[in-house]
Amino acid sequence: MNIEEYLDQLDDMLEKGWSFPGGRRVVEVDKIRNVIDDIRLSIPTEIKQAKGIVSDRADIITTAKREAESIIKSAEERARAMVAQEEITKMAQAKAHEIVAQAQAKSRDMRKAAQDFVDDLMRRSDEGLTQNLSDLRKTRASLKQTIPSVQAKVEE
Numbered sequence: 001m002n003i004e005e006y007l008d009q010l011d012d013m014l015e016k017g018w019s020f021p022g023g024r025r026v027v028e029v030d031k032i033r034n035v036i037d038d039i040r041l042s043i044p045t046e047i048k049q050a051k052g053i054v055s056d057r058a059d060i061i062t063t064a065k066r067e068a069e070s071i072i073k074s075a076e077e078r079a080r081a082m083v084a085q086e087e088i089t090k091m092a093q094a095k096a097h098e099i100v101a102q103a104q105a106k107s108r109d110m111r112k113a114a115q116d117f118v119d120d121l122m123r124r125s126d127e128g129l130t131q132n133l134s135d136l137r138k139t140r141a142s143l144k145q146t147i148p149s150v151q152a153k154v155e156e
Helices: 003-016 029-081 086-155
Strands: 018-020 024-026
Touching: 003 029, 003 086, 024 086, 029 086
Parallel strands: none
Antiparallel strands: 018 024
């Protein structure tokens, strides 16, 4: 199960709890604690996914570098083959520089796009995990507030 499913399970447990006037409910604490423990155990999966994203980013950058090197090598080979005449050599050098500049620009663009993509994914993961943690803390706080009032009503 993922964190969302565990949170849905917590929500169901809260809905199924015994209702009292004033919006209070009695729930099975042990079951809630078990779900919270399951959430804690599933968090590393989210972190592993983020690491996979970082690894994918590295693969994209490596591929871009290889493509740039291939383009540069191709440009250099074309330039060597055209050394026969001075004018042709000048044209070849200009074209090679243009190809190198384009390859470097493409490499920069691909690297930037990969970094932006990974940053966005990690930001969304961070926000999701932060929201889940916030929701979990609110639920725990609500449970802590509910238990003393339920106990007081039971004792009356």
